[in-house]
Amino acid sequence: MENHALTVGRAPAWTRSAGDRLHPLVAVARDITELTGVPVDLETELFLRARLAGLAVPGRTSAGGSCHLMRAADGWVAVNLARPDDHAALPALLNLLGAEGGLEGDPLVRLRRAVAARPAAEAAGHAQLLGVAAAFLGSEAGRRPPVLRERVGRVGTPRPFNAVRVTDFSALWAGPLCARLLGLAGADVLKVECAGRPDGVRRGSPAFYRHLHHGHRSLVVDFADRDALLTTVADADVVIEASRPRALRRLGLRAERFLAARPGRVWVSVTGYGRDDDRIAFGDDAAVAGGLVSLGPDGGGPTFLGDAIADPVTGIYAAQAAARSLREGGGHLVCVSMAACAAELADSAPAPGDGDRDGRV
Numbered sequence: 001m002e003n004h005a006l007t008v009g010r011a012p013a014w015t016r017s018a019g020d021r022l023h024p025l026v027a028v029a030r031d032i033t034e035l036t037g038v039p040v041d042l043e044t045e046l047f048l049r050a051r052l053a054g055l056a057v058p059g060r061t062s063a064g065g066s067c068h069l070m071r072a073a074d075g076w077v078a079v080n081l082a083r084p085d086d087h088a089a090l091p092a093l094l095n096l097l098g099a100e101g102g103l104e105g106d107p108l109v110r111l112r113r114a115v116a117a118r119p120a121a122e123a124a125g126h127a128q129l130l131g132v133a134a135a136f137l138g139s140e141a142g143r144r145p146p147v148l149r150e151r152v153g154r155v156g157t158p159r160p161f162n163a164v165r166v167t168d169f170s171a172l173w174a175g176p177l178c179a180r181l182l183g184l185a186g187a188d189v190l191k192v193e194c195a196g197r198p199d200g201v202r203r204g205s206p207a208f209y210r211h212l213h214h215g216h217r218s219l220v221v222d223f224a225d226r227d228a229l230l231t232t233v234a235d236a237d238v239v240i241e242a243s244r245p246r247a248l249r250r251l252g253l254r255a256e257r258f259l260a261a262r263p264g265r266v267w268v269s270v271t272g273y274g275r276d277d278d279r280i281a282f283g284d285d286a287a288v289a290g291g292l293v294s295l296g297p298d299g300g301g302p303t304f305l306g307d308a309i310a311d312p313v314t315g316i317y318a319a320q321a322a323a324r325s326l327r328e329g330g331g332h333l334v335c336v337s338m339a340a341c342a343a344e345l346a347d348s349a350p351a352p353g354d355g356d357r358d359g360r361v
Helices: 013-022 025-036 042-053 084-088 090-096 107-116 120-129 174-184 206-213 226-231 245-250 255-261 283-290 310-327 338-348
Strands: 067-071 076-080 133-136 147-151 165-168 188-194 217-221 238-241 266-271 332-337
Touching (some): 013 338, 025 174, 025 310, 076 107, 076 120, 084 090, 090 120, 174 206, 283 310, 332 338
Parallel strands (some): 165 188
8 A cells, every 4th residue: 555645643743743844755755656666655764763763853953963953143054063073173163153262161052152143154154164064044945956867878778677786885864765765666786885984874773774775785895996896886777876976986986987888777876965066964954955944833943854854855856766767768867966855845845734634745
């Protein structure tokens, strides 16, 4: 039975908190089913991680606790301190923002005060300059479509999904969810991890990792070994990756070369803001960049929507684009932007209260 709808009337708090904002994703899920025969359970794909981890519905701190919505002089900024390096960069960021008080006091409190005195674009730009994922609210609205397709390779004869081989270099959530949905359609998925940098999802719930990668083959490779790395894509029909293009080129992986080598191939590139933009992004800050947020209960400003919501949203858009390309004979370089996927939903979502009366969105 297909289960595309998000039933919010008597559903858990995670689903109720999404409200009408995620309504447009129902059509994307239906299209995936039409293309592949795979029903997409949106409630599971969007909220399973939060439920398994026992996370609370977020406010102005993200569900995972790393991303913070801060009021700026003219808007709102999300700063995501997701990695140890981000915390190490805080003194430099405070300095760039002209924070007062030297090194004394809670750095997060001082960061909020410093951001409040700056324009939102300036505050986010300083953080991005230091490699910290940050965005100001709605900055990516209307800038580009969620998916850009360029036919770089030759068209092949469309094949059934059980004859398709996928090499997945991505990590975390968006790319692996795309691979999961293609795998459910019958594709043979090979997950490739760097020997020195395993997928960060392994540090979380084992059940969530199994959900994303059940039935997939797994291979650990030394990415410094170019021959071994290129072997992983030699027989692939689809490559999924979520890395900066220049980083992959240094490893010998070039989308254009892969697509030109054989008709019908597809390369899926998941990025924060597009292949020509090196800004880093994670699911929470990318959602804020796209304007995909909730209104706080006090009506006094935005709150985070869901758990790193741009991640699973992007994975669903990526799966739709990959499946459609395969049905059309491939040859495409598919670029999926997390912030643009969030912006697409934010822009097309119905106004609050416009959902169906039976509580389905």
